[in-house]
Amino acid sequence: MSFKRQPEMNSISNTTSFGDSMERSSVALQLLERIKSALIRGDLKPGDYLPSETELTHTLGIGKSSVREAIKMLQAIGIVEVKRGQGTMIRREPGTPLVDPMAFGMILARGMTRDVLEFRLMFEPAYTLQAMHSATAEDHQRIQQSIDAMEEAIRAGAQTSKHDIAFHRAILHSTHNPMTIRVGETLLQLIEAALETSMRSLPKTALKDHKAIYAAFKAGDTAGIHTAIAVSSESWETNLTYESDNELSAAPR
Numbered sequence: 001m002s003f004k005r006q007p008e009m010n011s012i013s014n015t016t017s018f019g020d021s022m023e024r025s026s027v028a029l030q031l032l033e034r035i036k037s038a039l040i041r042g043d044l045k046p047g048d049y050l051p052s053e054t055e056l057t058h059t060l061g062i063g064k065s066s067v068r069e070a071i072k073m074l075q076a077i078g079i080v081e082v083k084r085g086q087g088t089m090i091r092r093e094p095g096t097p098l099v100d101p102m103a104f105g106m107i108l109a110r111g112m113t114r115d116v117l118e119f120r121l122m123f124e125p126a127y128t129l130q131a132m133h134s135a136t137a138e139d140h141q142r143i144q145q146s147i148d149a150m151e152e153a154i155r156a157g158a159q160t161s162k163h164d165i166a167f168h169r170a171i172l173h174s175t176h177n178p179m180t181i182r183v184g185e186t187l188l189q190l191i192e193a194a195l196e197t198s199m200r201s202l203p204k205t206a207l208k209d210h211k212a213i214y215a216a217f218k219a220g221d222t223a224g225i226h227t228a229i230a231v232s233s234e235s236w237e238t239n240l241t242y243e244s245d246n247e248l249s250a251a252p253r
Contacts, residue, residue, distance in 0.1 A: 027062045028069035035074065039090070046092040050080065093178070116190060117233070124168075125229050127184055131174035132217050132225065139174035140218070146170045147210050154203045161196035167210045171217070198235070205235050 038044040051059070056067045071088055074080040080088050131139070150163040165188050172184040198206055209232035216224030 027066040028073065031056070031060070031062070031066065031070040032073055035070070044090055046090050048090050049087040050090070052087060120187060120191065121230070121233055123183065123187060124233075125226050127175055127180050128171055128213070128217065128225050128229065129222060130177065130180060131171050132220060132222075134176050135171075135174040135217075139170070143167065143170040143174070143214055143217070147207070147214060150207055150210065154207060159199045159203045161192050161199055164195045164199050164206055164210075165192060167214075171213075202235060206232075209235055 035044065035050070044050075050056070050071075053064055053067050053071075056062070057064050071080065071082065074088075075082065079091060081091050082088050135143075146163070146166040146169075150159065150167065153159040153163050168188060169185075172181055172188075175181060175184075195206075209228065212228040213225065213232065216228050
């Protein structure tokens with residue numbers, strides 16, 4: 001079995017990267033695990049083409065339907081791209097997933113308000129400081145534009161959670177770190193409902209908090225960023241719409 005690269009890249013030949021034949025149970029999931037392991041080991045790299053459906057079927061002793069199911073799963077999470085007439089290629093950068101397992105996992109685990117709060121209090125200062133050191137002039141412009149747009153929306157009485165999230169997203173993307181951005185985007189999905197409530201009840205407070213965070217951000221003030229984010233968190237945490245810890249513990253199991 002061999003991996004095929006695009007013409008400008010070196011070809012790879014490796015007949016053992018995916019191992020021997022598989023047991024019949026959960027074949028598609030087993031194939032996914034083998035592909036993941038090949039990526040981790042470096043046997044597969046971005047830009048490589050997976051072996052053909054026929055090769056996988058023959059070498060692993062599995063049916064074509066299982067191979068197709070595994071490929072569809074990889075497409076759904078943005079790992080591969082099927083190029084008609086060429087084959088299935090490992091993306092050079094993760095695509096936008098049709099289904100985000102991380103998001104679903106965190107949504108299902110978010111029941112306890114305290115856990116969401118603790119995660120945000122840990123993660124938001126970390127990515128904000130990361131962004132502070134890597135932000136470009138264009139990033140700063142986008143952050144300021146998000147503040148200006150939010151202020152204008154509040155003035156017109158048309159503010160929504162989208163205005164609040166735009167500020168956090170602008171800072172998040174200023175990290176230029178794909179892993180940080182993916183986790184951060186999932187966090188924004190988790191807190192969007194709370195931010196919507198906050199923007200209805202305390203829009204001017206949220207705007208003031210954003211201005212304070214960005215002032216510390218521009219000044220390179222690490223302590224100031226921690227303080228401003230802590231103040232901001234206190235402002236919106238009472239608006240969280242998730243189940244309380246007591247409600248969760250009282251629910252039938």
